[in-house]
Amino acid sequence: MEQITKWIICGSLFFSLIPGCAYEEKNYYYGTDNTSNEQAVSSSQVEIKPSRVELAMGGSLNLVLYLHSESGDELRPDLKEDSLNWVSENPEIVEVDKYGTVSGVGLGQTDVLLKAVINGKDYSGSIPVKVRSAEIREITLNPYLLMLAKDDEKILDLYASDFQGNPKSLQPEHLLYEVSDTDVLRVVKQANGQPKLISKSRSGHAFVTVTYLGLSGQPVKVNVADNVLVEPNSKSDLGRYSSIFVTSDNHVHVAYYNATTGALKYAYWDEKTWRNETVVQSAYLNAGQDARIVVAGNVPYISYYEANSGNLKIIGRVRGVWAESPMVETSGLTGPKSGFVIKDGLPTIVYEFRESSVASPSIRFAQFSEGEWSSTTVTTSHTAETGIDLKISRGKIGVAFLDRDGYASFLESTDNGETWNSAEGLSARVEKQSPASGSVALNYTSLGQPHLAYYVPGGGVQFAKPSQTTFGKSWGFAVLDSSTFGGDYLDAVIDYASRDRISFYDAVSGDLKLVKFNQKRQSFDQAFTADGGGKYNDRVGEYSSVGINSYGQTVICYYNLTKGRLQFYIEPYNPN
Numbered sequence: 001m002e003q004i005t006k007w008i009i010c011g012s013l014f015f016s017l018i019p020g021c022a023y024e025e026k027n028y029y030y031g032t033d034n035t036s037n038e039q040a041v042s043s044s045q046v047e048i049k050p051s052r053v054e055l056a057m058g059g060s061l062n063l064v065l066y067l068h069s070e071s072g073d074e075l076r077p078d079l080k081e082d083s084l085n086w087v088s089e090n091p092e093i094v095e096v097d098k099y100g101t102v103s104g105v106g107l108g109q110t111d112v113l114l115k116a117v118i119n120g121k122d123y124s125g126s127i128p129v130k131v132r133s134a135e136i137r138e139i140t141l142n143p144y145l146l147m148l149a150k151d152d153e154k155i156l157d158l159y160a161s162d163f164q165g166n167p168k169s170l171q172p173e174h175l176l177y178e179v180s181d182t183d184v185l186r187v188v189k190q191a192n193g194q195p196k197l198i199s200k201s202r203s204g205h206a207f208v209t210v211t212y213l214g215l216s217g218q219p220v221k222v223n224v225a226d227n228v229l230v231e232p233n234s235k236s237d238l239g240r241y242s243s244i245f246v247t248s249d250n251h252v253h254v255a256y257y258n259a260t261t262g263a264l265k266y267a268y269w270d271e272k273t274w275r276n277e278t279v280v281q282s283a284y285l286n287a288g289q290d291a292r293i294v295v296a297g298n299v300p301y302i303s304y305y306e307a308n309s310g311n312l313k314i315i316g317r318v319r320g321v322w323a324e325s326p327m328v329e330t331s332g333l334t335g336p337k338s339g340f341v342i343k344d345g346l347p348t349i350v351y352e353f354r355e356s357s358v359a360s361p362s363i364r365f366a367q368f369s370e371g372e373w374s375s376t377t378v379t380t381s382h383t384a385e386t387g388i389d390l391k392i393s394r395g396k397i398g399v400a401f402l403d404r405d406g407y408a409s410f411l412e413s414t415d416n417g418e419t420w421n422s423a424e425g426l427s428a429r430v431e432k433q434s435p436a437s438g439s440v441a442l443n444y445t446s447l448g449q450p451h452l453a454y455y456v457p458g459g460g461v462q463f464a465k466p467s468q469t470t471f472g473k474s475w476g477f478a479v480l481d482s483s484t485f486g487g488d489y490l491d492a493v494i495d496y497a498s499r500d501r502i503s504f505y506d507a508v509s510g511d512l513k514l515v516k517f518n519q520k521r522q523s524f525d526q527a528f529t530a531d532g533g534g535k536y537n538d539r540v541g542e543y544s545s546v547g548i549n550s551y552g553q554t555v556i557c558y559y560n561l562t563k564g565r566l567q568f569y570i571e572p573y574n575p576n
């Protein structure tokens with residue numbers, strides 16, 4: 001049975017405007033329909049859509065032939081592909097192929113003619129096609145990756161620029177949005193042209209495309225899932241101080257705080273469903289703040305802060321039972337800022353320490369061995385209320401922090417924490433920021449190169465790594481997001497190919513943001529919105545914690561401030 005396929009244009013969210021590709025939306029089968037095939041088709045029952053076309057230079061659009069009975073029903077006549085003959089009256093202005101795809105190749109207007117043989121009868125028709133100059137170079141829809149809960153809504157931000165990079169307004173009537181799977185998602189175009197995505201009650205994914213005057217590019221993928229909420233039925237305030245760890249089998253482990261009951265919580269996701277349990281329940285001690293989770297040998301270890309006692313504790317789940325280690329420090333105030341790893345099978349931690357409530361804070365390093373903790377002082381230059389991070393690589397232990405003068409700083413130890421110095425060829429102070437407050441995250445590449453991401457109010461999200469210059473090794477910098485008050489609750493991870501992923505909370509928009517390093521361009525892509533708050537525009541993204549699974553997908557746990565719940569984001573899969 002022969003078939004003619006209805007085609008639609010593939011759209012783009014961020015692109016240099018070029019003729020669009022095409023993908024199949026719906027098939028019309030022509031052949032054996034005994035009722036319809038015997039009906040004669042008159043010219044009034046044959047329709048070309050759209051009836052009038054306007055294209056930009058270089059744009060393309062597919063014309064569709066619709067066939068109807070006298071009652072309005074769709075017909076399925078015996079129609080062969082070679083029975084359709086599309087012709088442009090002026091090929092120097094408009095080109096058309098045998099499938100009815102019209103392309104603007106020159107300025108002006110002409111007609112596109114169709115001659116068809118339908119049920120043995122001749123049909124002819126025409127539509128006008130106008131081609132104008134392409135004033136738009138790029139269109140951006142933000143976010144270009146999105147995860148929605150079922151029965152949720154999200155309005156995407158639409159931007160356009162001309163060939164000089166200047167903002168450009170778009171005429172809504174020339175914007176077209178299409179969805180690849182309407183059982184999962186639908187799009188409603190707003191009065192200003194922006195698309196509203198409305199997810200349905202079915203899990204899956206859909207590609208959303210946009211075209212403007214026939215100019216098109218790559219579609220965006222939207223995941224619709226029921227695993228967005230870690231504890232969907234909980235009435236407690238959940239998700240502050242979330243910490244994520246992704247194992248090699250793609251299982252996700254999360255530690256977080258129940259602010260309603262003052263409890264430390266643990267959740268586990270096996271790629272299908274979430275399971276959760278209470279680790280430490282103590283309203284009196286208020287346990288679970290500043291949680292950090294690491295999984296080693298299938299054992300989850302969690303460091304956490306008891307706010308009412310001022311103690312830093314470590315707990316591990318061995319053979320299904322949670323067991324606590326002795327307190328890291330037996331005197332003074334330990335925490336609430338810390339970084340936690342497992343080194344050589346032993347719990348290893350850096351933390352903020354004060355001799356008393358009025359004493360200046362320092363950063364200390366401790367390792368658990370033979371039933372007790374041993375500690376050393378990393379620095380006394382740490383500024384309170386800022387982040388601390390700890391990573392290990394190739395026999396080196398690294399600590400990142402913001403010092404009292406507002407510098408993002410980095411120290412290393414090559415003797416298991418006995419002494420702490422600046423990395424070889426690098427200054428301990430990375431970059432001066434003001435004021436001295438904010439988040440910091442540290443990672444090592446597979447070659448042992450330190451990468452720092454940090455946020456300071458007034459400076460936005462910053463990034464630093466060693467750079468070799470003619471004058472020797474020094475810190476090289478990049479500004480990842482320049483929003484004055486966007487970038488707090490920052491976390492970062494790095495994959496096997498040394499590609500950085502940085503999640504953070506944009507306090508201006510109230511959104512969870514993600515920025516990624518582009519290996520091909522050797523630079524960071526523009527930060528995009530991973531979660532914009534959904535249907536009710538919730539403020540989401542505080543306490544973000546980021547990881548990477550074996551498919552290269554970014555996974556993030558974060559706090560919904562509006563609803564008081566812990567949420568989960570997984571980046572749509574991209575094989576490239």
